[in-house]
Amino acid sequence: MQTALRMETTVLPGHRLEVSAPELPEGAKVEVIVILPEKPKPQFDSALEFLESLPPGPRAFKTWEEYEQHLREEKDAWER
Numbered sequence: 001m002q003t004a005l006r007m008e009t010t011v012l013p014g015h016r017l018e019v020s021a022p023e024l025p026e027g028a029k030v031e032v033i034v035i036l037p038e039k040p041k042p043q044f045d046s047a048l049e050f051l052e053s054l055p056p057g058p059r060a061f062k063t064w065e066e067y068e069q070h071l072r073e074e075k076d077a078w079e080r
Helices: 047-053 064-079
Strands: none
Touching: none
């Protein structure tokens, strides 16, 4: 009957692994399987994709023209 050990360890300097378990007989040939943790895939590939995913909501200005008018008024206020 095959015995399996499951444990976590840390990669040591020099990219080395160290496994210590009293149930491993000295000199025995064993198979080691290393599974790297999955890197989470970014949910969005770009900021634009994120912005496009947002639900429609209240906006400060109903139209682009209203926004431009606001900017003109702000700029005019700076020049006074």
